[in-house]
Amino acid sequence: MTATETEPVTTDDVVLEAEGLTKHFPVRRGVRTLFTRERRAVHAVDDLRLTLRRGRVTALVGESGSGKSTVARLLAQLYPRTSGDIRLHGKTVTVHGGRKFRAYCRQVQMIFQDPFASLNPVHTVRYHLTRALKIHGRAGKTSAELEDNLNQLLLRVQLTPPERYLDKFPHELSGGQRQRVSIARALGADPEVLLADEPVSMLDVSIRLGVLNLLRDLKERLNLAILYITHDIASARYFADETMVMYAGRLVEGGDSETVTQHPAHPYTRLLIESAPDPDRLDRVGDLKDAPEDEAGGEPPSLIVPPSGCRFHPRCIHAMPKCSTELPPRFELSPRSELAVIAGKSDHWAACWLYEEGAAK
């Protein structure tokens, strides 16, 4: 096994890429640090590499505070980045509001966790969708065309018949229907990328699957690239083609979802899976049964002074001396998925010293 090299992805399917993406939020000075030179910051995202492809869902999984929402906001250009590159169709994009921002939003749309908060309670569905269509120049020339476009949007998110929903206010809809309206509003831009930040976590369990199925249907019919942010790794297996696992601001494992969820390599991914039992799990038992990954217990670390080396090392039962001093690179793992075997390469990697050649596992 070797550490993967950073090679630019050249496939036509790649829509949005991040390379070395970093976001540090400065911390306001307290009385103790007022007269020192020390500048403190929350290291929310560090050196993140991510690729979103047409017609694919990529899940970004991690516990609360690991930096997932910050990644989505950086990709949506809602936050300026500290460093790193964001490329849309291979071209670096940095926008600070205005016309450039609107042009970017036309291609990259975001769906938020709480549809009630993201819809204005004093306006109807018709208002929200008309506004989105007008902003993105897709309202049509006549009122009949506008009406037709509004109906199309609601049909796309399976709110049928559309006339039943168009003049409703957000409070007259269920949580699932509100999230469908948010998705319809995002589709009003006719985007290529959807950044979905915990899109179902505030919905009743019984309707989550319906909304995820809708997103999957849209991915297939509209060939969308979707970033699915979640703390629920079991849903990533069901819904996402690829899964990336994030811990304390850094990606620690990635690969096709089946492999990452059924054969997790990084001790943190194993811990996540152990704490979210999946009755369907196939053959995970072997190596995991005897390895209670959170034996060391503990909490996620401070992101103001993150642990040196691997950020998971203070909680890791496999930690070696090197783990606390040296940052592990991405190590490619042996291929397990059929696709990877056919392609003759592995798409599964883990940033963990356990996978360095010669390391005792």
Ligand SMILES: Nc1ncnc2c1ncn2[C@@H]1O[C@H](COP(=O)(O)OP(=O)(O)OP(=O)(O)O)[C@@H](O)[C@H]1O
């Ligand atoms: N605007 C901000 N200013 C300062 N710190 C921030 C800001 N936004 C996020 N953070 C910090 O950055 C870290 C990552 O936060 P983020 O919201 O991205 O995590 P998350 O994985 O999405 O968590 P959750 O699932 O709870 O939303 C946290 O420590 C958070 O406190």
